[in-house]
Amino acid sequence: MADTEARIRAAAIRLWAERGFHGSGIRELAEAAGVSSATLYHYMGTKEDLLAAIMRDGLLRLLELARAAVKPAQGTEERLSALVQLHVLTHAVRPEQTRVVDWEMRSLSTEHAAEIVALRDEYELLWQEAIDEGCRSGLFRPAHPRVARLALLEMCNGVAHWYTPDGPLTLEELALRHTEMALALLGVAVPVGVDVVRRCRDLITLMWTD
Amino acid sequence: MADTEARIRAAAIRLWAERGFHGSGIRELAEAAGVSSATLYHYMGTKEDLLAAIMRDGLLRLLELARAAVKPAQGTEERLSALVQLHVLTHAVRPEQTRVVDWEMRSLSTEHAAEIVALRDEYELLWQEAIDEGCRSGLFRPAHPRVARLALLEMCNGVAHWYTPDGPLTLEELALRHTEMALALLGVAVPVGVDVVRRCRDLITLMWTD
Amino acid sequence: MADTEARIRAAAIRLWAERGFHGSGIRELAEAAGVSSATLYHYMGTKEDLLAAIMRDGLLRLLELARAAVKPAQGTEERLSALVQLHVLTHAVRPEQTRVVDWEMRSLSTEHAAEIVALRDEYELLWQEAIDEGCRSGLFRPAHPRVARLALLEMCNGVAHWYTPDGPLTLEELALRHTEMALALLGVAVPVGVDVVRRCRDLITLMWTD
Amino acid sequence: MADTEARIRAAAIRLWAERGFHGSGIRELAEAAGVSSATLYHYMGTKEDLLAAIMRDGLLRLLELARAAVKPAQGTEERLSALVQLHVLTHAVRPEQTRVVDWEMRSLSTEHAAEIVALRDEYELLWQEAIDEGCRSGLFRPAHPRVARLALLEMCNGVAHWYTPDGPLTLEELALRHTEMALALLGVAVPVGVDVVRRCRDLITLMWTD
DNA sequence: TATGAATGAGATTTCATTCAT
DNA sequence: TATGAATGAAATCTCATTCAT
Numbered sequence: 001m002a003d004t005e006a007r008i009r010a011a012a013i014r015l016w017a018e019r020g021f022h023g024s025g026i027r028e029l030a031e032a033a034g035v036s037s038a039t040l041y042h043y044m045g046t047k048e049d050l051l052a053a054i055m056r057d058g059l060l061r062l063l064e065l066a067r068a069a070v071k072p073a074q075g076t077e078e079r080l081s082a083l084v085q086l087h088v089l090t091h092a093v094r095p096e097q098t099r100v101v102d103w104e105m106r107s108l109s110t111e112h113a114a115e116i117v118a119l120r121d122e123y124e125l126l127w128q129e130a131i132d133e134g135c136r137s138g139l140f141r142p143a144h145p146r147v148a149r150l151a152l153l154e155m156c157n158g159v160a161h162w163y164t165p166d167g168p169l170t171l172e173e174l175a176l177r178h179t180e181m182a183l184a185l186l187g188v189a190v191p192v193g194v195d196v197v198r199r200c201r202d203l204i205t206l207m208w209t210d
Numbered sequence: 211m212a213d214t215e216a217r218i219r220a221a222a223i224r225l226w227a228e229r230g231f232h233g234s235g236i237r238e239l240a241e242a243a244g245v246s247s248a249t250l251y252h253y254m255g256t257k258e259d260l261l262a263a264i265m266r267d268g269l270l271r272l273l274e275l276a277r278a279a280v281k282p283a284q285g286t287e288e289r290l291s292a293l294v295q296l297h298v299l300t301h302a303v304r305p306e307q308t309r310v311v312d313w314e315m316r317s318l319s320t321e322h323a324a325e326i327v328a329l330r331d332e333y334e335l336l337w338q339e340a341i342d343e344g345c346r347s348g349l350f351r352p353a354h355p356r357v358a359r360l361a362l363l364e365m366c367n368g369v370a371h372w373y374t375p376d377g378p379l380t381l382e383e384l385a386l387r388h389t390e391m392a393l394a395l396l397g398v399a400v401p402v403g404v405d406v407v408r409r410c411r412d413l414i415t416l417m418w419t420d
Numbered sequence: 421m422a423d424t425e426a427r428i429r430a431a432a433i434r435l436w437a438e439r440g441f442h443g444s445g446i447r448e449l450a451e452a453a454g455v456s457s458a459t460l461y462h463y464m465g466t467k468e469d470l471l472a473a474i475m476r477d478g479l480l481r482l483l484e485l486a487r488a489a490v491k492p493a494q495g496t497e498e499r500l501s502a503l504v505q506l507h508v509l510t511h512a513v514r515p516e517q518t519r520v521v522d523w524e525m526r527s528l529s530t531e532h533a534a535e536i537v538a539l540r541d542e543y544e545l546l547w548q549e550a551i552d553e554g555c556r557s558g559l560f561r562p563a564h565p566r567v568a569r570l571a572l573l574e575m576c577n578g579v580a581h582w583y584t585p586d587g588p589l590t591l592e593e594l595a596l597r598h599t600e601m602a603l604a605l606l607g608v609a610v611p612v613g614v615d616v617v618r619r620c621r622d623l624i625t626l627m628w629t630d
Numbered sequence: 631m632a633d634t635e636a637r638i639r640a641a642a643i644r645l646w647a648e649r650g651f652h653g654s655g656i657r658e659l660a661e662a663a664g665v666s667s668a669t670l671y672h673y674m675g676t677k678e679d680l681l682a683a684i685m686r687d688g689l690l691r692l693l694e695l696a697r698a699a700v701k702p703a704q705g706t707e708e709r710l711s712a713l714v715q716l717h718v719l720t721h722a723v724r725p726e727q728t729r730v731v732d733w734e735m736r737s738l739s740t741e742h743a744a745e746i747v748a749l750r751d752e753y754e755l756l757w758q759e760a761i762d763e764g765c766r767s768g769l770f771r772p773a774h775p776r777v778a779r780l781a782l783l784e785m786c787n788g789v790a791h792w793y794t795p796d797g798p799l800t801l802e803e804l805a806l807r808h809t810e811m812a813l814a815l816l817g818v819a820v821p822v823g824v825d826v827v828r829r830c831r832d833l834i835t836l837m838w839t840d
Numbered sequence: 841t842a843t844g845a846a847t848g849a850g851a852t853t854t855c856a857t858t859c860a861t
Numbered sequence: 862t863a864t865g866a867a868t869g870a871a872a873t874c875t876c877a878t879t880c881a882t
Contacts, residue, residue: 004845018316020230020232020233020316021233022229022232023230023231023232025871025872026872026874027871027873035846035847036846038846038849038875039847040874041874042844042845046873106229106230107230142391143390144387147388147391148391150368150371150372152365153368154368154371155364155365158360158363158364161364162360169354169357173354174357177353177357178357178361180353181352181358185391185395186394187394187399189399214862214863235854236857237855245863245864246863247856248859248866249862249864251856251858256856257856257857438736439652440650440652440736440737441653442649442652443651445850445851445852446852447850447852455867455868456868457852457853458853458867458869459866459867459868461852461854462865462866462868562811563807564799564803564807567804567807567808570788571785571808572785573788574784574785574788575781575784577784577788578780578781578783578785581780581784582780593774597773597774597777598777600773601772601781604814604815604816605811605814607814609817634842655876656877656878657875657877665842666842666843666844667843667878668842668843668844668879669842669843671877672841676878
């Protein structure tokens with residue numbers, strides 16, 4: 001079977017999101033993936049190698065999407081909105097993988113950690129640049145830009161914690177509410193415009209077709 | 211030694227904050243506490259009992275302080291400000307314990323989880339009430355109050371993640387910036403008043419003498 | 421039980437002499453020692469730690485006896501005879517431990533190897549000194565002293581290979597024949613004297629009472 | 631590739647000489663031979679089959695050469711000299727294979743062991759016959775012929791242990807010194823004759839062209 | 841001829857826990 | 862109050878081997 005690797009990866013994400021990397025063993029993983037524990041090692045290298053691969057994938061994908069969302073010359077407000085929506089939607093649509101990415105950094109040994117931390121820093125830099133740009137243009141007025149970035153990211157990470165598609169909140173509402181809150185937090189009082197809504201819908205479509 | 215129990219608890223908090231509950235064994239714990247692993251069981255019951263005790267303590271303390279901060283008849287703004295400051299300062303001053311409280315809920319088995327989750331819910335209710343009250347009074351205008359509460363809590367939890375007293379930010383700045391961001395997020399554009407600053411200083415004193 | 425450690429060590433020596441260090445697992449060892457495999461780790465550290473301990477012990481004992489045998493001012497012939505007899509008798513009386521010492525050096529990782537190799541070198545130096553001294557005095561006439569030392573040691577090591585106390589050869593005969601062969605190999609044609617025989621008997625008594 | 635089998639065999643000899651049969655796995659073997667581990671099984675049958683084949687080859691070759699060296703009607707001294715030189719040179723020129731032959735007998739299961747042990751016994755019989763013949767003729771005077779044979783063989787086996795062609799000793803010196811020591815050990819005090827030296831040189835040429 | 845996929849059994853080691861002292 | 866001894870169960874990972882392709 002060629003999809004064995006995919007099954008293993010999916011099972012690992014599910015288990016580790018739920019019980020943590022150290023909280024679930026290789027045998028559970030094998031059973032969840034429907035293979036023997038020896039077969040696991042055919043595909044994953046070490047348990048930790050698999051963790052690193054999962055985190056790397058998640059971060060690379062996020063980074064790629066974020067760069068695409070930020071690249072085109074656009075207004076400061078749209079730029080930050082795009083980052084917020086992308087982040088929030090990713091965390092809502094793939095909560096398990098993002099939980100692993102966000103919470104299992106400490107389970108990496110130093111060799112793997114270096115690479116993964118670098119990717120995360122690269123991603124967060126896009127946020128910082130968007131915020132700084134907004135400050136320069138006078139649109140954003142946070143008392144402390146770096147603290148604002150950290151606060152925003154933590155706030156948006158939280159979505160993977162609590163959001164469930166079965167609840168009363170649609171993905172669009174979720175993303176728009178976070179966009180509003182983020183802008184408000186940065187000192188922008190205006191309600192989100194119609195183009196932001198349209199862009200958000202495009203993003204949701206993109207996430208599901210991808 | 212009468213402080214053996216305290217040493218054990220401190221060691222557990224340190225270890226579990228750093229490596230996670232499942233990521234560190236009781237032998238490490240014993241060594242870190244300077245006792246034999248058998249002695250551990252004199253004090254802690256099960257490993258999980260100790261985890262529950264640590265979480266219970268942290269939550270009870272937070273709850274008690276939060277109730278004290280919220281009880282006196284006071285304005286909506288001060289009420290929320292007090293909660294934010296208390297939460298942020300607790301997470302800044304005791305990052306290890308709060309990390310354990312915030313992140314190790316999934317490591318509890320169902321028996322313990324019920325009690326701890328109830329405490330957390332009780333605490334979060336204080337936030338929801340403060341927010342709802344602000345909405346009723348017209349001061350807060352979040353598009354979705356429950357989402358706002360979740361966003362605020364995640365944002366404030368994050369402090370335990372990244373704040374370090376060695377950095378450029380004083381505790382007071384940290385707390386005030388978060389107060390401002392929280393109010394802004396809820397639609398209040400006013401800068402924090404002098405009484406909020408005073409109250410914040412009192413709180414910082416309280417945290418250190420306690 | 422205080423002798424658990426002794427039982428473990430004895431079992432390890434027996435197993436590793438017979439099947440090799442890598443040829444027998446920890447479970448066999450546990451069963452042979454009459455404990456659980458977890459208990460093993462209470463005493464031995466790592467499997468390799470136990471190997472190093474066994475080798476260290478064997479070499480230290482041999483070294484101590486060799487120094488005692490060589491120290492007193494005595495003739496060149498007696499000095500070498502003492503070394504040969506000590507070595508041969510040790511290999512005959514404790515064939516299993518000596519086989520482990522002689523053959524499992526390659527199973528040690530570099531950290532352990534350094535210490536053990538140093539001990540072995542120290543021991544072999546006593547032989548080299550005895551041979552060189554005999555060459556200086558003109559009693560020994562090997563064409564190549566270093567080769568002679570290596571040849572002698574290999575010859576005497578072999579005893580652990582093939583000697584069995586159930587066979588037709590007594591310990592005394594074994595030791596005396598090897599003394600003769602060693603001296604002959606070094607160019608001394610005289611038969612062993614009565615004092616060498618006496619000394620050999622003393623040594624045999626010593627080995628058994630120790 | 632037709633030399634795949636040769637590569638596998640060479641890799642096995644190298645690995646097993648260095649780390650032992652049980653000390654190296656078939657994955658290492660596959661990698662060292664440059665094939666997949668599945669391909670191994672095309673050529674070697676079982677891992678143990680390969681070990682038996684390697685030992686069989688080594689012993690058959692030694693036996694054949696020894697018979698050729700001993701057959702022609704010749705003097706007792708030359709006969710033993712030829713055996714010593716052949717043995718020593720083989721162990722010096724092919725140390726890895728001889729180490730495997732000499733040290734991995736215990737890794738054979740009983741089925742294979744019977745055949746291999748028989749070959750070894752056949753070879754050692756040639757030595758015993760040469761020694762006994764020398765005793766009958768009065769040239770050799772060992773106190774115990776069987777012990778002498780064992781001592782000689784162990785001494786000569788040792789060469790595979792310590793000899794290195796990079797050292798100060800040429801192959802010719804190595805072989806001649808051992809011839810002298812062997813004869814001395816058997817009670818023959820005469821230095822080796824010029825014909826023995828000539829024969830030794832022939833043998834060295836033979837070993838390298840073969 | 842060669843290999844990737846797969847595995848049951850077993851490797852060494854650590855787990856949380858108990859208990860007699 | 863404190864611990865060394867002990868363990869069943871489970872941890873991660875490797876073993877030699879088979880088989881369809």
